[in-house]
Structure formats: C-alpha cells, structure tokens
Amino acid sequence: MTSEPGPAAPDDAAAHVLAFYDRHPISAADVLWRVKEARGSLERLKPEDVFPHDQDHYGGLAANDELARAAGIRSDDLVLDLCCGLGGPARYQALSRRCRVVGLDYNEGRIKGAVDLTRRVNLSRRVRFLRGDAHALPFPPETFDAVLSQEALLHLADKGKALAEAFRVLKPGGRLAFTDWIAGAGLTDADRAMMWKGIAAQSVQTINQYLGLLRAAGFHEVRVVNLSALWVPILKDRLAMYRRLREETCIRTGVDSHAEYCSMYEAFVGLVEKGALGGARFAGTRPGARVIRPRRRGEHGAAPGSPEASPP
Numbered sequence: 206m207t208s209e210p211g212p213a214a215p216d217d218a219a220a221h222v223l224a225f226y227d228r229h230p231i232s233a234a235d236v237l238w239r240v241k242e243a244r245g246s247l248e249r250l251k252p253e254d255v256f257p258h259d260q261d262h263y264g265g266l267a268a269n270d271e272l273a274r275a276a277g278i279r280s281d282d283l284v285l286d287l288c289c290g291l292g293g294p295a296r297y298q299a300l301s302r303r304c305r306v307v308g309l310d311y312n313e314g315r316i317k318g319a320v321d322l323t324r325r326v327n328l329s330r331r332v333r334f335l336r337g338d339a340h341a342l343p344f345p346p347e348t349f350d351a352v353l354s355q356e357a358l359l360h361l362a363d364k365g366k367a368l369a370e371a372f373r374v375l376k377p378g379g380r381l382a383f384t385d386w387i388a389g390a391g392l393t394d395a396d397r398a399m400m401w402k403g404i405a406a407q408s409v410q411t412i413n414q415y416l417g418l419l420r421a422a423g424f425h426e427v428r429v430v431n432l433s434a435l436w437v438p439i440l441k442d443r444l445a446m447y448r449r450l451r452e453e454t455c456i457r458t459g460v461d462s463h464a465e466y467c468s469m470y471e472a473f474v475g476l477v478e479k480g481a482l483g484g485a486r487f488a489g490t491r492p493g494a495r496v497i498r499p500r501r502r503g504e505h506g507a508a509p510g511s512p513e514a515s516p517p
C-alpha cells in the first residue's frame with residue numbers, strides 16, 4: 206500500500222484540486238493569447254491553430270494518437286474524454302479519428318474554456334462538454350465505444366471507483382485507455398506530500414497497483430506501456446515552457462504568479478530523472494462482443510437523456 210498524502214477531508218481535497226486548475230498556468234485565456242501572438246488574429250480559427258497550445262498532457266498530439274490506437278477508436282465512435290481539461294485532446298480525436306467526443310471535467314472554468322475554444326474552431330457539432338465528477342459519471346450504462354483520459358486520474362481520491370465507472374459506461378467490447386503518473390522506486394512520503402501540494406495529486410500508483418485496480422474494475426486484456434524514459438525530455442521541455450510562460454505572464458500582468466509552480470516543477474523533473482516518478486499508458490477492454498452497427502444519415506437511436514440523444 207502507498208500512504209496517502211495529507212489528511213485532507215474529501216471536500217477539502219476536491220476544493221484543493223479545483224483551486225489548482227483555477228490558477229493553472231494553462232488557461233483558455235492564455236491559449237487564446239498565445240494563438241493570437243502566433244497568427245495575429247483570432248478570426249476564422251482552425252483546430253490546428255490551437256493544437257500547439259491546448260494539450261495539457263505529456264507528449265502532445267503524438268500521445269493522443271497512441272492513446273486512440275490503444276483504445277481502438279474508429280470513425281463515428283462515441284468517445285468519452287474523462288477529465289478533459291480545456292478539451293484539446295477531445296477536439297484532436299474528433300478531427301483526426303472522425304469520431305464524436307463527450308468531454309467531462311469537474312472544473313467549471315475548464316468546461317467553459319473547452320466550450321469556447323471548441324466553438325471558435327467550429328467543432329461544437331462533434332465535441333460536447335459536460336461538467337461532472339469522474340467518480341460518478343452522469344451517463345447511462347453502455348453509452349460509449351471508448352473512454353480516454355490523460356494525466357488526470359492522479360487527482361482522483363478513489364481511482365478504483367472511477368475505473369469502475371469507466372467500465373460501466375463502456376459498451377461491451379469497448380476499450381479504456383489512459384495515461385497517468387506512476388510511482389517508481391524510492392518515491393518518499395515527502396515527495397507524495399509535495400505532489401499533493403504542488404499538483405494536487407491525491408495519490409500516485411505503482412504500475413502494479415494500477416493493473417490491480419483495472420482488473421478489479423472488470424477489465425480484460427489489460428495492457429501497460431511504461432513511458433517513464435520518454436517523459437524525461439518531455440518534462441524538461443515542459444519546465445522550459447512554464448518558465449517562458451512565467452516571464453510572459455509577468456510582463457503582461459506585472460505579477461509573478463507562476464514562481465511557485467516553476468520551482469515545484471523543477472523538483473518533479475528531478476524525481477523523474479532519478480526514476481522515483483514516471484508515466485505509463487494503460488488499456489483494458491470491457492468483455493463482450495463489440496457491435497458495430499453502420500449508422501444511417503440522421504439516425505442515432507439512443508436512450509433519451511444520453512449524450513447520444515443529440516450526437517455531436
């Protein structure tokens with residue numbers, strides 16, 4: 206068993222996670238500011254204009270492609286992006302896989318930002334967003350063909366419950382694929398406490414703990430790819446990006462608001478370099494035969510109130 210960081214009560218813990226994203230260096234306003242800097246205006250934006258700035262996970266668009274492959278996403282699939290943030294990966298999957306995506310996030314600011322960015326790039330018909338908690342998904346059973354998540358389960362108090370929810374909303378034969386931080390050898394309680402304070406990580410699992418949670422939730426064909434070595438240069442680049450953002454924000458607003466975030470991030474990079482922290486991609490299938498039904502134009506046949514009732 207890993208020890209949990211900090212004695213926060215559930216409500217305090219949720220508030221800490223919310224507050225972390227309310228003041229996160231990557232916000233919808235920052236994304237738009239950087240897009241405007243890059244192309245001079247925000248008129249007639251294409252999703253591709255925003256992709257360099259709206260992906261809040263490690264490995265950028267290539268990581269989205271790997272995740273989509275691990276989840277076996279096909280065109281017209283209905284995909285849930287769990288803890289979708291500003292919706293960058295959801296927009297990318299909808300565009301590159303020609304699937305429909307529902308993004309769910311607990312943070313209202315993230316959802317408002319995701320809706321705004323998606324409207325600006327004209328993808329609102331295929332990508333919808335909803336505020337909700339990954340521990341209790343507001344969807345009927347067997348709704349989605351695939352469930353994805355990136356660098357988000359670390360924030361959840363009960364990862365087993367969230368994985369069981371992902372299993373419940375997947376159709377038989379549907380596949381979950383997610384990436385997340387993992388604990389390596391030598392991660393101390395002090396490191397865990399720093400991850401709680403610094404990036405609102407409620408707990409960090411080892412690879413074996415995650416495999417156990419996936420199997421306990423009912424998943425079959427469970428797979429894992431250790432990405433830790435790949436994450437080292439990615440995290441170093443990310444640190445450089447946060448340092449640049451800190452400077453830009455300082456110049457723009459006159460306030461050095463990201464100093465603490467940058468110094469904490471330096472500590473994370475050190476932990477990843479020495480192998481105490483890392484990342485991995487996990488996937489698992491909800492057993493059962495996948496029914497692939499050709500969809501006719503205008504037809505969706507979903508239960509009322511489900512996301513499919515008004516398909517993106």
Ligand SMILES: C[S@@+](CC[C@H](N)C(=O)[O-])C[C@H]1O[C@@H](n2cnc3c(N)ncnc32)[C@H](O)[C@@H]1O
Nearest residue numbers: 260261262288289290310311312338339357360
């Ligand atoms: C690192 S961001 C990932 C964003 C997105 N996956 C991406 O790659 O751009 C993690 C997200 O998890 C969300 N989150 C944290 N706890 C949550 C919960 N209990 N239910 C749903 N979303 C949650 C946060 O609000 C945040 O937007």
